[in-house]
Amino acid sequence: GYEDVLPYFRKSEDNDTFEGRYHGKGGPMGVSKPAAPLPICEAYFKAAQALGIPFNSDVTGAVQEGAAYYQLTQKNARRASTAMAFLHPNRSRPNLTVKLRANVRRIIVEAGRAMGVEMMDGTRIAAEQEVILSAGAIGSPRLLQLSGIGPADHLQDLGIEVALDQPQVGSNLQDHLDLYCIAEVSGPHTYDRFAKPHLSVLAGLQYLITRKGPVASSLFETGGFWYADPDARSPDLQFHLGLGTGIEAGVAAMPEGGVTLNSCYLRPRSRGTVRLASSDPAMAPLIDPNYCADPYDREMSIRGLKLTQEILGQDALSGFIKAERLPGPDVRTDDEYFDFICQHSKTSHHCAGTCAMGPDGTAVVTPRLRFNGINGLRVADASIMPRVVSSNTNAPTIMIGEKAADM
Ligand SMILES: Cc1cc2nc3c(=O)[nH]c(=O)nc-3n(C[C@H](O)[C@H](O)[C@H](O)COP(=O)(O)OP(=O)(O)OC[C@H]3O[C@@H](n4cnc5c(N)ncnc54)[C@H](O)[C@@H]3O)c2cc1C
Structure with missing residues (x-):
């Protein structure tokens, strides 16, 4: 609920004007x-x-x-992107590797478990624990479908081997x-x-x-x-x-x-x-x-x-x-x-909803962002919003990232 996620909105902010219940100071993101x-x-x-x-x-x-x-x-007076706010200050962390111009071709799924990803050049990156998909409300359902996770009839029409029939992947798009x-x-x-x-x-x-x-x-x-x-x-x-x-x-x-x-x-x-x-x-x-x-x-x-x-x-x-x-x-x-x-x-560039979170097994992800039907896979981006928020989507998506990090 709102009270659960409000601290994550505050946490990300370094607000130059407001501080209190709704705003934070000292966070990574300049506001x-x-x-x-x-x-x-x-x-x-x-x-x-x-x-x-x-x-x-x-x-x-x-x-x-x-x-x-x-x-x-x-x-x-300079744009504070998530890359500048969250990645650049942490580039030297031993548990972070940033690969530029590295496009993922598909998520590797074996026996119902996400094992890692295959890059466009064919190299593979194995997941030690989980794959966290964060390719956005367009990119995430696209990558899932390329990986055989989506509506079976659509995937079969394109000759893609079905790993999981999940009709909700790529549905429910809102903007x-x-x-x-x-x-x-x-x-x-x-x-x-x-x-x-x-x-x-x-x-x-x-x-x-x-x-x-x-x-x-x-x-x-x-x-x-x-x-x-x-x-x-x-x-x-x-x-x-x-x-x-x-x-x-x-x-x-x-x-x-x-x-x-x-x-x-x-x-x-x-x-x-x-x-x-x-x-x-x-x-x-x-x-x-x-x-x-x-x-x-x-x-x-x-x-x-x-x-x-x-x-x-x-x-x-x-x-x-x-x-x-x-x-x-x-x-x-x-x-x-x-x-x-x-x-x-x-x-308005506010796309959301294409891997919607929900409380029952028909939703794409659970409230803990776990992918229903595939082990070792979570989604954390604007695609998990069941309904697009009644405002801009950047801060809520950063909140989703902060909350996912705590999970
Ligand atoms: C032009 C524009 C203006 C906007 N203005 C505002 C605004 O003023 N205020 C506001 O609140 N919101 C704004 N938004 C919306 C906001 O930027 C998004 O809601 C937010 O960025 C969504 O975050 P996300 O993590 O879900 O997706 P994204 O920010 O899109 O991140 C997804 C990332 O995944 C990468 N990716 C995708 N597929 C692959 C792949 N196969 N392999 C590797 N990487 C991949 C993409 O390159 C991208 O870096 C704007 C959006 C746009 C496009």
Whole structure:
């Protein structure tokens, strides 16, 4: 439960702002307040407040709802990746070997036990105790299926010898679908102006000297949480204010520059799949996110998109915004909104659920992350989430890693 895993969230953090029940200091992962917010962020908070969405100084604290600055996995205005935070400081440990550009071809399973892994070059690494699979919500089910662990009919179709028929491997794929509302700004109010080469150079210099400015920005460090379903037990919408446009593929940058407000519905009912295109381990897998297959997801997503339009249309932002460009005035009916979503939405990169944990034997892994039906194998990554969390997935996945290490 939540109270069981909360200490692991705290443990990983070296938070530059908060400490207490929900946050930690002194952990390996730098967590920081944004280094480079712009005045348009404050205007966005006022616009949200005008619609009854309060400002929240910490949406990862006691209360999730509200408009907010996000904290970032940054340390000293530099991205704090898990490799930098957890691996680099421990490179000299005798029980750690890091192999770069080393792709695993398959997990070796003999008589129902994971014995080790075979690399793409054919070398084998034997497991003394267990194989811990941590290849992500796409990579883990892909590797399992390449190893003969997955839906038997699918594996047989591809000529892969079945080690274990487990239809749930690669099923239950969930993601948050990002929808975006884009407005043209009336002046240099966002970071779009730094697209010009001479200003890019200046931005680079500013970062080197002050550790501030656009280079220190994630561009999406403002946002918050609110409700598509007013009766939801906790927020089911998330926003990201993008301090520019042209960030999303397929959207042309505007002459004056722009601002983007993304929304995503956080508790999708639709489920997708990760399957293999072939038995060739060099081939990319077939990923079908199946977004909005459930009509409820469509309805909630459209509500979120309409709310972003309302926020950007508030008086508080009128000094910054010239006009909404996307979806724009031509999108009116729910069918038109859905067409717009089909054309312009994108992944939030929050894939989860494809090796789901559960209490009974039909789940892919047990609550101790042991693989049901294969001995000596555990999975520890975003794939074990039974349902995708109602937020970003990086910190929860790090929590899963911390908890797995304790197991
Ligand atoms: C572009 C992008 C932006 C994101 N932004 C945010 C954000 O702002 N906030 C947030 O909370 N989350 C964000 N996420 C999501 C977050 O990064 C993921 O939820 C998290 O990294 C999942 O961790 P994981 O360990 O499950 O998988 P991963 O981080 O994907 O790790 C899996 C690892 O396994 C390796 N691997 C896979 N297959 C093999 C193989 N066969 N052999 C060897 N190695 C293999 C991969 O190379 C990778 O290093 C973002 C994701 C992306 C892609």
